[in-house]
Amino acid sequence: MRKDGKSGFTARGEATRLRIIEAAAEIVYAEGAAGMSLDEVMDASRTSKSQLYHYFCDKDALIQEVIGRQTRRIVEANAPHLDKLDSFDALRSWCNMIIEANRTFGAIGGCPLGSLASELSAQSEQARAGLANGFEAWRSIIAEGLARMKNQDKLMPSADTQALSMAFVAAIQGGILLSKTSRNSQPLEVALNMALSHIERYVVAPAER
């Protein structure tokens, strides 16, 4: 047995494992965790039952991996924007990216993390904890971006970056949910405008700095 990293799987095995998670993530996004059948995953990932149970101890374990993958994807998609947050305009353009992304991919399925959180938080403590970590990771990079703005004197010292970032995630989630339900991007736009205004109160006017 060759040890590649610490996974205990060979390169081929690891590739299969990833293919399964990828396929499962898509199906979960489209049909929910309860709606995903292992047969569908087998078809979509070109694997067999024994492979599924070779790499994951049961369906719940696979769902848990899907949660991790979706968290990583969201953080990866947002970090580039948040890492160079240096003005209120930059914040606004990040919001526009979210609106655009929702229009393009999420108009029907919504936020992959939000949908899973809604479905699983009350059903599985393990899933709930994983999803809470996911939201926290997301909120955290937003908070860091805001903190950076504060350090650059773009935001007032009184701005509570922890609370502001949390409110932002809430606005995103609520907006996406209403947009998905009404099939209209307006609720998300309205919610993000609220979140932006909320932060705008703490923006330091150019003259002041």
Place this chain on the structure above:
Amino acid sequence: MRKDGKSGFTARGEATRLRIIEAAAEIVYAEGAAGMSLDEVMDASRTSKSQLYHYFCDKDALIQEVIGRQTRRIVEANAPHLDKLDSFDALRSWCNMIIEANRTFGAIGGCPLGSLASELSAQSEQARAGLANGFEAWRSIIAEGLARMKNQDKLMPSADTQALSMAFVAAIQGGILLSKTSRNSQPLEVALNMALSHIERYVVAPAER
């Protein structure tokens, strides 16, 4: 056959029908629509299979009734507060009611409408439409309350009550989702504070009126 109202069922039949909807609503709230089995509904409502199919053409039709029931309950719970909205403080105390209600009943299950919307909007066009109506009914009574405040010169004429009410529902939904996932009421509180501040900008100061 006696015609009671327009339902086509006798009083006993109508009572059975309601008992089924009530039981289904509780189970759906606890386990989701996909997680609800008809056998559970039968047990909880003390009915048989044939009764379920006598009153509802299939499971989807029953779920649709559950959506209607939950909408009505939310509107009924909020209307008393929103009908006498006459100050920013009244708005604030309505928010406190929401936080309290969430702590008491919804800490685990979240918002019955929000959870269903998240689960079903992408799966069933009929359910999505029903849920969109539900959110719209809720938003609408909030908008009416804000409009009343505007008529009483408590809010500036420039306040867009339609957009403000929509943002409020988004904040509620996002806050409830994060609170349910993190098992902490703080996200909901933070989100509602944001929504309140957002409206506070349009409050007419006592001196001005």
Place this chain on the structure above:
DNA sequence: CACGAATTGGACTGTTCAGTCCATTTTTGG
């Protein structure tokens, strides 16, 4: 190359579930 480990194929099982069907009981209106 050979041997053990990793990987894969796929049949099989037991359960759960939505939906069907027919028989029985209860109620209603004349």
Place this chain on the structure above:
DNA sequence: CCAAAAATGGACTGAACAGTCCAATTCGTG
């Protein structure tokens, strides 16, 4: 009180599904 309609009981069916199991194949390494 009696026929017709409404309401109910509950067995049954077929499909979907998670999970098990054993055999076959491929791969890595000495």
